[in-house]
Amino acid sequence: xxxxxxxxxxxxxxxxxxxxxxxxxxxxxxxxxxxxxxxxxxxxxxxxxxxxxxxxxxxxxxxxxxxxxxxxxxxxxxxxxxxxxxxxxxxxxxxxxxxxxxxxxxxxxxxxxxxxxxxxxxxxxxxxxxxxxxxxxxxxxxxxxxxxxxxxxxxxxxxxxxxxxxxxxxxxxxxxxxxxxxxxxxxxxxxxxxxxxxx
Amino acid sequence: xxxxxxxxxxxxxxxxxxxxxxxxxxxxxxxxxxxxxxxxxxxxxxxxxxxxxxxxxxxxxxxxxxxxxxxxxxxxxxxxxxxxxxxxxxxxxxxxxxxxxxxxxxxxxxxxxxxxxxxxxxxxxxxxxxxxxxxxxxxxxxxxxxxxxxxxxxxxxxxxxxxxxxxxxxxxxxxxxxxxxxxxxxxxxxxxxxxxxxxxxxxxxxxxxxxxxxxxxxxxxxxxxxxxxxxxxxxxxxxxxxxxxxxxxxxxxxxxxxxxxxxxxxxxxxxxxxxxxxxxxxxxxxxxxxxxxxxxxxxxxxxxxxxxxxxxxxxxxxxxxxxxxxxxxxxxxxxxxxxxxxxxxxxxxxxxxxxxxxxxxxxxxxxxxxxxxxxxxxxxxxxxxxxxxxxxxxxxxxxxxxxxxxxxxxxxxxxxxxxxxxxxxxxx
Numbered sequence: 001x002x003x004x005x006x007x008x009x010x011x012x013x014x015x016x017x018x019x020x021x022x023x024x025x026x027x028x029x030x031x032x033x034x035x036x037x038x039x040x041x042x043x044x045x046x047x048x049x050x051x052x053x054x055x056x057x058x059x060x061x062x063x064x065x066x067x068x069x070x071x072x073x074x075x076x077x078x079x080x081x082x083x084x085x086x087x088x089x090x091x092x093x094x095x096x097x098x099x100x101x102x103x104x105x106x107x108x109x110x111x112x113x114x115x116x117x118x119x120x121x122x123x124x125x126x127x128x129x130x131x132x133x134x135x136x137x138x139x140x141x142x143x144x145x146x147x148x149x150x151x152x153x154x155x156x157x158x159x160x161x162x163x164x165x166x167x168x169x170x171x172x173x174x175x176x177x178x179x180x181x182x183x184x185x186x187x188x189x190x191x192x193x194x195x196x197x198x199x
Numbered sequence: 200x201x202x203x204x205x206x207x208x209x210x211x212x213x214x215x216x217x218x219x220x221x222x223x224x225x226x227x228x229x230x231x232x233x234x235x236x237x238x239x240x241x242x243x244x245x246x247x248x249x250x251x252x253x254x255x256x257x258x259x260x261x262x263x264x265x266x267x268x269x270x271x272x273x274x275x276x277x278x279x280x281x282x283x284x285x286x287x288x289x290x291x292x293x294x295x296x297x298x299x300x301x302x303x304x305x306x307x308x309x310x311x312x313x314x315x316x317x318x319x320x321x322x323x324x325x326x327x328x329x330x331x332x333x334x335x336x337x338x339x340x341x342x343x344x345x346x347x348x349x350x351x352x353x354x355x356x357x358x359x360x361x362x363x364x365x366x367x368x369x370x371x372x373x374x375x376x377x378x379x380x381x382x383x384x385x386x387x388x389x390x391x392x393x394x395x396x397x398x399x400x401x402x403x404x405x406x407x408x409x410x411x412x413x414x415x416x417x418x419x420x421x422x423x424x425x426x427x428x429x430x431x432x433x434x435x436x437x438x439x440x441x442x443x444x445x446x447x448x449x450x451x452x453x454x455x456x457x458x459x460x461x462x463x464x465x466x467x468x469x470x471x472x473x474x475x476x477x478x479x480x481x482x483x484x485x486x487x488x489x490x491x492x493x494x495x496x497x498x499x500x501x502x503x504x505x506x507x508x509x510x511x512x513x514x515x516x517x518x519x520x521x522x523x524x525x526x527x528x529x530x531x532x533x534x535x536x537x538x539x540x541x542x543x544x545x546x547x548x549x550x551x552x553x554x555x556x557x558x559x560x561x562x563x564x565x566x567x568x569x570x571x572x573x574x575x576x577x578x579x580x581x582x583x584x585x586x587x588x589x590x591x592x593x594x595x596x597x598x599x600x601x602x603x604x605x606x607x608x609x610x611x612x613x614x615x616x617x618x619x620x621x622x623x624x625x626x627x
Contacts, residue, residue, distance in 0.1 A: 077436035077470050079443055081443065145460065147463045151467075193460040
């Protein structure tokens with residue numbers, strides 16, 4: 001279930017009344033500072049996951065938000081798959097009691113150990129490949145654009161990309177390693193504009 | 200623009216020309232006066248002498264033979280006067296002649312008077328001559344004196360000129376210095392030295408007004424850029440999300456998803472430009488005030504690690520050499536931005552299989568990478584100076600580097616040597 005609060009008092013009321021798996025918190029709410037909601041949540045010892053979304057991108061703002069108790073901080077503008085991946089990560093941490101293993105058909109991903117097992121066979125992935133796999137799993141059945149992928153795995157230095165060859169290379173390797181281990185082909189190319197983890 | 204001269208030198212030149220002309224003109228004038236006075240005096244002198252001679256002669260009672268003898272003797276002994284018998288009496292006349300002197304063999308100038316008188320029924324003409332200064336000697340003397348005075352005038356004026364330019368123009372020079380030191384990027388209003396000269400005071404007040412207005416509009420501009428980029432972020436985010444959502448539509452045709460892809464690319468560039476503009480504005484507005492000790496070497500290594508996939512993709516080799524104490528106290532965010540921008544540029548503009556050289560010696564960093572042609576210095580650090588549509592470059596990378604260097608008064612230079620682009624930063 002997903003609920004929306006359109007201003008500060010509404011947000012306060014809802015967070016006091018209910019427990020949520022994950023709250024997307026915009027810092028600039030009509031009627032008040034979003035950080036106040038976060039402070040109130042943590043004072044009441046509530047364990048709701050919180051992802052802050054803000055136009056303020058400076059390091060200070062991020063540190064301040066994370067210190068008060070946000071689980072993640074996303075600066076506008078961002079790609080939706082990126083947001084999905086962050087939410088997925090927050091919810092997983094809150095609800096699986098830190099078991100940290102995602103099982104998906106023959107695929108088993110241990111997030112803490114950063115290990116991937118297919119049919120009980122260990123697949124050795126690089127850090128970037130592991131990162132990509134997790135990103136795809138978090139965005140099951142959604143088309144992810146090349147832009148979003150590049151920004152996810154490269155961060156700010158995606159600026160310097162002249163083409164997406166590097167991203168393609170990582171995806172190709174990941175696909176090949178999974179296929180070699182006997183994993184089904186879930187990762188589909190969508191018309192050359194993006195990728196989709198299809199299940 | 201021709202040769203530059205100082206203001207006082209200009210007036211000095213004119214003055215000297217004028218003095219020269221006046222002194223030259225004075226030479227004939229002096230000569231005329233001196234010669235006139237002299238001639239008049241000598242004429243008077245000759246008259247007195249000749250009157251005395253005449254009186255003396257007339258008062259003597261010479262016999263004819265004695266008179267003749269005396270006249271002959273007179274003419275022999277007295278060089279400056281001459282007596283001779285004439286047939287008729289004329290009125291007195293004066294003359295001025297040049298002739299050779301018997302002894303000095305030199306042309307001498309004489310002022311003479313010839314007067315006529317009767318003595319014992321005989322008619323005599325008496326010429327009295329006095330040596331007078333030759334006119335060319337007078338002129339030479341006067342010219343010499345004029346020259347001496349001209350030189351004195353020259354020396355005096357040069358000395359005065361120097362003193363004056365130092366003293367009188369001191370407030371002006373001080374104002375110029377203040378303006379030269381003024382930097383729009385720093386927020387301090389220049390303070391002009393007080394002066395009791397009306398013109399300079401007016402100049403200073405006007406300059407102060409002008410600079411104040413300048414600072415204000417610069418502040419407003421900086422604030423505007425920051426606010427504008429900030430406000431743009433939310434709509435850009437909305438477009439981004441909508442495009443991502445649109446991509447999820449099941450019935451998208453190939454053509455449609457290509458259009459979305461192109462829109463995403465353009466949007467990505469808009470996002471980057473906006474982010475960089477915001478960053479520039481934030482640096483300008485002093486948002487990065489924290490200082491801490493950072494090791495250049497470590498930071499460079501971290502950055503290279505992050506860019507490893509790009510370095511590998513282009514098969515570049517990177518040589519990092521460090522010497523000396525490489526720690527500096529500065530803002531970590533800005534230093535990281537500076538280094539990553541410099542490295543990014545070096546990687547982006549290097550051909551495959553080439554070598555990037557990074558040298559840190561103490562607080563001096565040089566990053567060089569091979570290139571074919573020198574970059575144009577004039578637009579190098581300007582915003583959007585070299586932006587083109589084919590690369591994802593925002594045209595703000597070097598402007599950001601430049602702004603960071605300005606902020607900390609670091610010295611950044613670019614050189615193209617031996618087919619190498621060299622960016623050097625002096626952090627001290």
